[in-house]
Amino acid sequence: MTNANRKHRKRIALVGALLALGAPLAHAGPEQDTEQAEKEFARGNLVVSMSLWRKAAGEGYAPAQARLGDILDKAEEDVDAVSWYRKAADQGNAAGEFGLGLMYGKGEGVQRDEAQARKYISLAAGRDYLPAVIVMVDMYKSGTLGTTPDLAESAKWKAKADELRAKEAALAKAKEGDK
Structure with a gap:
C-alpha cells in the first residue's frame, strides 16, 4: 500500500x-x-x-x-x-x-x-510538559527555531527533563504498588 x-x-x-x-x-x-x-x-x-x-x-x-x-x-x-x-x-x-x-x-x-x-x-x-522540555533541550543544543546554540541552556532543560522523567517513574511505580 x-x-x-x-x-x-x-x-x-x-x-x-x-x-x-x-x-x-x-x-x-x-x-x-x-x-x-x-x-x-x-x-x-x-x-x-x-x-x-x-x-x-x-x-x-x-x-x-x-x-x-x-x-x-x-x-x-x-x-x-x-x-x-x-x-x-x-x-x-x-x-x-x-x-x-x-x-x-x-x-x-x-x-x-x-x-x-x-x-x-x-x-x-x-x-513542566515533558515533550516540550525535551524539544527545548534539542532546540538549544542545536540552535533550531531561531535560537543560537547554547549548551548551558540546553543542560538546564536536560536537568529539568531528567527531573520530570524521575517523577513520572516514581508515579508509575506507586501506581504499580496500588494494584
Whole structure:
C-alpha cells in the first residue's frame, strides 16, 4: 500500500468518525467523556472516541481540545488541528501549547513562524510538559527555531527533563504498588 493510499484511508476513517458525531451518547460531563474517549480509542473504536472528544472539546474542555488537535494532526487535517490546539492553548493547556508550537515550527495548518513556535513550546515547557522540555533541550543544543546554540541552556532543560522523567517513574511505580 502506498503512502498516499494510507493517508487516504486515514482521511476516510476520520470522515466516517466525524459523520457519526451526531450519534447520541450518554453524557456525564467533558472530563468523563474525555476519559471514555481514551478507552474507546484504545479499543480501536474511532467513531465513538471522536464523538466523545468532539463533544467535550466543543464544551470548552481544554484536554479534549488538545487531544482532538493531536488526532486531527495525525490525520493531516492540519487547519482543524491548529484550531483545536489554539483553543486549548488559549486556556493555558500545555499539550495544546506544545501542539500549536509544533504546528508553527513545521508550518502545518499555519504559516511557518519560528518565533511563535518558540513561544508556545516555551510556554508548555514552563508548565513542566515533558515533550516540550525535551524539544527545548534539542532546540538549544542545536540552535533550531531561531535560537543560537547554547549548551548551558540546553543542560538546564536536560536537568529539568531528567527531573520530570524521575517523577513520572516514581508515579508509575506507586501506581504499580496500588494494584
